[in-house]
Amino acid sequence: EEPQEQAQEPEPEPEPVELTDEEKAKQAAAAEKALGTAAYKKKNFDTALQHYRKALEMDPTNMVYLLNTSAVFMEKKDFESAIAEATKAVEVGQDNRGDFKLMGKAYGRIAKAHFQMGNLDEARRFYDRSLSNARTPAALEET
Numbered sequence: 001e002e003p004q005e006q007a008q009e010p011e012p013e014p015e016p017v018e019l020t021d022e023e024k025a026k027q028a029a030a031a032e033k034a035l036g037t038a039a040y041k042k043k044n045f046d047t048a049l050q051h052y053r054k055a056l057e058m059d060p061t062n063m064v065y066l067l068n069t070s071a072v073f074m075e076k077k078d079f080e081s082a083i084a085e086a087t088k089a090v091e092v093g094q095d096n097r098g099d100f101k102l103m104g105k106a107y108g109r110i111a112k113a114h115f116q117m118g119n120l121d122e123a124r125r126f127y128d129r130s131l132s133n134a135r136t137p138a139a140l141e142e143t
Helices: 021-041 045-058 063-075 079-095 100-116 120-133 137-142
Strands: none
Touching (some): 021 063
16 A cells, blocks of 8 residues: 655745834845945946935944945045045944954045045055955955
């Protein structure tokens, strides 16, 4: 006599997961960042800046948004603002245990802006700080 196959019960549908307000804000911020990046790639820097700023308002603990605004200012040759934004990124990173690679990138961006302005001693100081945080391809690319 052959064993009878038992009909398998269908898998229960997973319960929908309710996102917290913080998770919703982070998702909305990521969407704004994507819009900003699309604008940046088209060299629509003012539009990119608006989206990155909105992303930062929604998720003020993410230093990437400040790094992105710093990149916009570098493209606009507004090196003082690029330094200010990258410096804020470092502070946010320090306060929120930011990734060392991102910290290195922020210091590299500060160094690059100082270099562009002819502040070679400051540039060297921040390049050193960048490399002491993260000797990665991204950090080296900034230097």
